[in-house]
Amino acid sequence: MLSDLDLYQFDLNGYVILRGALGLDEVAELERQLDAIPPINPNKWFGHVHRENLPEERGVSLQQIYEAGPAFEKLIDHPAYFEHLKAFIGNQDDFDSHHGPIYIDECFGLIRGPGGFIGMHSGGFKRTKRTQFRYHNHEFHCGQVNVFIPLTDIGPGDGATLVVPGSHKSNLPYPRKNPQSTPSDQIDKPTSPEPTVEVHLKRGDVLMFVDAIRHGGAKRTNPGLRKVVIYRFGPSWGNSRHGYLPSKALLERLTPQQRKIVQPQTYRLPPSLTPDELMAGLKMTAPEGFR
Template sequence: MNGILNEHIPNETHQFQFITLDPVFMELMAHPGTLRIIRTMIGEWMRLDHAYGIQMDRLTVERGHVKPNLHGGPRHDHGEHQYQWFDGKMYNGLIVVMYALEDINPGDGGLICVPGSHKSNFRYRPPVDSHLVANPSFMAGDMLIFTEALVHGTTTWTSDQRRRALLYKFSPGYSAWVSSDGLNDVRAIAANDVQRDLLRPPSVGKRTPVVIPEG
């Protein structure tokens, strides 16, 4: 995947579009193992809301692309970011499926979060350097899934190596964080029923579940 992205994405770019560059990114969107996890978080009427990639180096902050920050949290963004446990089942709003394409070692920076904050009953975002903030490490190929109700963000990248990750964001079938019109180009290249089902606009009435292949 890095080989494909290297051909299309300049090194200094912080955020980029990738899903239409090669069929492999569509296949990753619809990976059956990942979809089964997503189903437990937002239900079998799941849909892809949007996707983008991010990359960072030591100069990303200096270029003004991003500042150390925390955002998200319960009921943020018009109440869309949510986590609830009801009758033995988990319910979420927008969730993030992140694939690390490069190793991220302890202390490198990049993704930060406040573990457990998705269950909070009041708004609280600590300082970025608080002891409550975690900076997880990854090996290339690792996947992380989290709800946008989790307070999370970015801190300064300190490694000499590049940070690069792909983010697929999924919503329950009734919800859209961004306009579904932005997926028109992606729908045009959908190769099978699972991909097409994941790219449907949001709706409730008569919406059928996404059928996840075995394997």
């Protein structure tokens, strides 16, 4: 249930934690379906799930995870956060929502072991339009809102998500350079000089944050794996971050509302178009092109 406090905190901090939003049985089922995916090499597919080619410390990212089973399909419009998404992305009754309420531009399962992390990135001062935070005319208009679902408890040493509260509105980068930061701005707790907060979560909690907030993932120092699921939502005129297409089987299984979120656009084609011409019109890339 969307509360005034959720709206206030999301505006103020750039993130909100929905405690106990999912049932533990739902989380267990997500973990079971994730674990059922056999090991995949980078840039390879298992069915319609694709493993990204990430630097090793970022872990194993299994893209198009909504193809991995019914528990993941439910996350497309889960009632625990669906109203939050519509409020944070905004524009529910005008030209911006012409193709539907919202769109998933990326969804993946992410598994990280000891030593894994992702450096701090993003921040309001970067001003990217895709990830922007905006509040205008009594409405949010966010470009990308992330739904972060832990499948394991995440506490100290587990590689928690790091956020700089309020940084989705920042105009300047943090001024003190970290001597240990690499050119690609990779820094990690506890050496990060930025005023980060570690977001500790229990199974069943859901973290929602606007991608414009400065964020990263602390280095995991504990043994074992951190397993999470991340769905990124934006306006229905967005497009897939990596160019993935949902499978026909998935689209057929989904409810009309879910189908619109996975594939908002419907295409108008002239009757004379042959299947060959249609395929030629789609720009295709070899899987190796992905990053």
